Amino acid sequence: MSQTQQPLISHLVELRSRLLRAFAAIVLVFLALVYFANDIYSILAEPLLRQLPEGTSMIATGVATPFLTPMKLTLIVSFFAAIPYVLYQVWAFIAPGLYKHEKRLIAPLVFSSALLFYAGAAFAYFVVFPLAFGFFTKMAPEGVTIATDIASYLDFVLGLFVAFGIAFEIPIATILLCWTGVTTPKDLSGKRPYVIVVVFIVGMLLTPPDVISQTLLAIPMWLLFEVGVFFARFYVRDKGEEEEQDDAS
Numbered sequence: 001m002s003q004t005q006q007p008l009i010s011h012l013v014e015l016r017s018r019l020l021r022a023f024a025a026i027v028l029v030f031l032a033l034v035y036f037a038n039d040i041y042s043i044l045a046e047p048l049l050r051q052l053p054e055g056t057s058m059i060a061t062g063v064a065t066p067f068l069t070p071m072k073l074t075l076i077v078s079f080f081a082a083i084p085y086v087l088y089q090v091w092a093f094i095a096p097g098l099y100k101h102e103k104r105l106i107a108p109l110v111f112s113s114a115l116l117f118y119a120g121a122a123f124a125y126f127v128v129f130p131l132a133f134g135f136f137t138k139m140a141p142e143g144v145t146i147a148t149d150i151a152s153y154l155d156f157v158l159g160l161f162v163a164f165g166i167a168f169e170i171p172i173a174t175i176l177l178c179w180t181g182v183t184t185p186k187d188l189s190g191k192r193p194y195v196i197v198v199v200f201i202v203g204m205l206l207t208p209p210d211v212i213s214q215t216l217l218a219i220p221m222w223l224l225f226e227v228g229v230f231f232a233r234f235y236v237r238d239k240g241e242e243e244e245q246d247d248a249s
Contacts, residue, residue: 022082083114109176117169120169171228
């Protein structure tokens, strides 16, 4: 075996070890939560249940849906709960190959990305869901009984969670674009009118076809863009400074 192959094999072995640890963490969290699967689904369904007319409820149209849907939700929640540990494993794998100044800049981005995703999901649950479901239930035609299938509801809210979670990553994306030299905070500030148009288009594409959900996604995206532009100024480094830091490391 050549000397060039040995480092590659060692990296692959370490990668497998990190992936197994991340997978084990997700499984452990799932085993801890599976007993409360129905309770977790009840918490997720609460924003809709509060808006349903009196005497109506959610339904399950499939034979195995009452069992499989809470299990599916619990598995997804387990993954979300284990994200900090998963990101730690990712960081532990890539950190040895980074320069000292790169570690100092990237580490906050890696872990703040998880916090921003959680913030996006929380914003969707506590702000968007009550307003959107209230709008939907009030717009039902007369004589139509609202009876949402639990599997359809799960797919719907998961889509919103992902949309808002990704949208809240805008500061990270903005900082990375400036840090890698693709653009600068000054250029981004000059493109602000175009950004506002784009975020409203994205809000229209990622949310249900109602103005409330679209606006509630577009406005935070715009504000998060401004936050990203502000902090991106601290991630712009001139080449001379980077060379000095690399030599010091």
